[in-house]
Amino acid sequence: MLITIVAGARPNFMKIAPIIKAINAAKEKGKAVGFRLVHTGQHYDKKMSGDFFEQLGIPDPHTNLECGGGSQAEQTAAIMVKFEKEIIAHKPTVVLVVGDVTSTMACTITAKKLCIDVVHVEAGIRSGDMTMPEEINRIVTDSICDHFFTTTEIANKQLAAQQVPQSAIHFVGNTMIDTLYQNLEKIKQPSFWPELQLAPGNYFLLTLHRPSNVDDGEKLKRILEAVISSTAGVPIVFPVHPRTRQMMDKLQMDTSKLLMIDPQGYHEFIYLVKNAKGIITDSGGITEEATVLHIPCLTMRNSTERPETVTMGTNELVGDDLDKLSKYLQQILAGEWKKGDIPAYWDGKTSERIVEILDSLYNK
Template sequence: MTRRVLTVVGARPQFVKAAAVSRAIRETDGLTEVMVHTGQHFDADMSDIFFDELDIPAPAHRLEIHGGGHGEMTGRMLGAIEPVLIAEKPDWVIVYGDTNSTLAGALAAAKLHIPIAHVEAGLRSFNRRMPEEVNRVLTDHISSLHLCPTRAAIDSLAREGIRDGVHHVGDVMYDATLFATGRAEKASNILDQLKVEHKKYGVATVHRPDNTDSPERLRFVIDYLRKQAATQPIVFPLHPRTRQTAERLGIAFDGLTMTGPVGYLDMAKLLHGASAVFTDSGGLQKEAYFHRVPCVTMRDETEWTETVDHGWNRLWKGPDFVVRRDIDEYGDGRAAFRIAELLKR
């Protein structure tokens, strides 16, 4: 019997994770996939380029929902996803990470009694002010299959009473990094375009509402990056929300090497050649480790505590790096195939 899997994605990090799992689904007998793109990230540089570069099948459904507050966006997505689920009749709904698309997809499935598989289940920052934290906690509590990247994630679920359907599969971002790095070395000329030299520049990204919604906080972040740029160039791919806020507040980016959003292959090339990463992104903290580049997280907490414990990451206002060690729990690059086998079983 063929099992029908419906995947809900909407934001840039989800495209990367879904690319790895989609490839595994296509190579697993007995599974077929339908993809739904909510439209949360709708800019071509934040969306379409990822489908092209990472060999992701074109979404069967594009909902084109973006903008508005968190509640409004999530509600519109919920209303649009429900009729798709009724029409497609999937055996599983897969959701990724912690965005509004994640929660909307999970809620729509739960109300129709369709089992949910949550990729990156169990992550916790323990900061309920973050919309992402609320999304991931609620999604975990209505999911049937919890696909955890780390043992710490399993422990977090157990503390909340979630023990059934919990699996340590490894990190699909590692799968994606292995796939993309070889392609990026051949296809990307981003270093030449930006006139930066291998291991002689840093990479920065800023997009979290905690950093972009407060004028004082955003000014502090940009000042911090300018100080880092005093010792080496800092390449700063600018998220559309960060750009809009900075323009409204009159915040300049003097001294930083600015660029628009970059594709996944260009980012893989940038990360591989960087000497340091400065970010508020969850995914980029891990990707920095995959490329063995030290990372400074411009937040007051992180979901990926093992990157700090193993010396590859630190919080910008916290202690310095500890002695570096390899992290063994992200897996061997086969997390996506473990997920496909679990869905099949």
């Protein structure tokens, strides 16, 4: 069995790292399994890509399609053209895609048109927000792939409601949490920590990158001002995404209360997550990490494709309600936040379950 694994953007790297480790472990036990790693090049910034490969122990890709830049349509087309050549040249048994980025959708379509099975890791999650490019990617991918590896029972029910056969739904857990557990002993204090006089529990961690929050300069300014005014002078560590940085450079506002830093490597970033008083974000993956680490988390979105982080975990949705943001931050400052539970199968063994199921499906 040859598995072509697709990775294109930073969230993908955290999801594929433990799968590759599990494949290698299965191979050492005598299983007839190998992989070919295809990096689409969707993210090509060193801090957003290269550091993650190095820190997570991901091997050099067998190929990089170098499809960074351009509009979503241009990037999708470029990935499909180059991935088609990759598939024809190497004829995998199955293609494995993860998450919900452009690469996920583009490679799924390409493989299926070549009659190659596709399995989707993190299938079945939905935000209900059709303005999110990721939601389109999820829907298209799940409409045509062959097997669905899910993170929660909520995703199982979502797929069942769409008439996906139960035999194709595999409830395995969350590979991002595999990566988290595998790296907790490796996380390290960022180099700026002493200079900024940070200490565990004495700062908030802020991340913003979604177009709905950062592409409108006035909206971004309102969010940042609300965060600053509601955190009672507690330091705000703000790793600035390249997309956000472009808009920040145009804003005329006092940012002296924001400790703006470059995007961090995985080990440094998880150190910041683990030691934060609370997190303000519009990222889905960070809400999962915060839930497992029991860190209070506020999501600057009106919906989430990870509702378990709200119903079970430490996350709450804020959306555009800045009064709610202030109220929630006051609760965190007062130490009155919910503790939260960890969803089933978020136990660090998801990737092993995935490889066992792939072995049973395709090694016959």
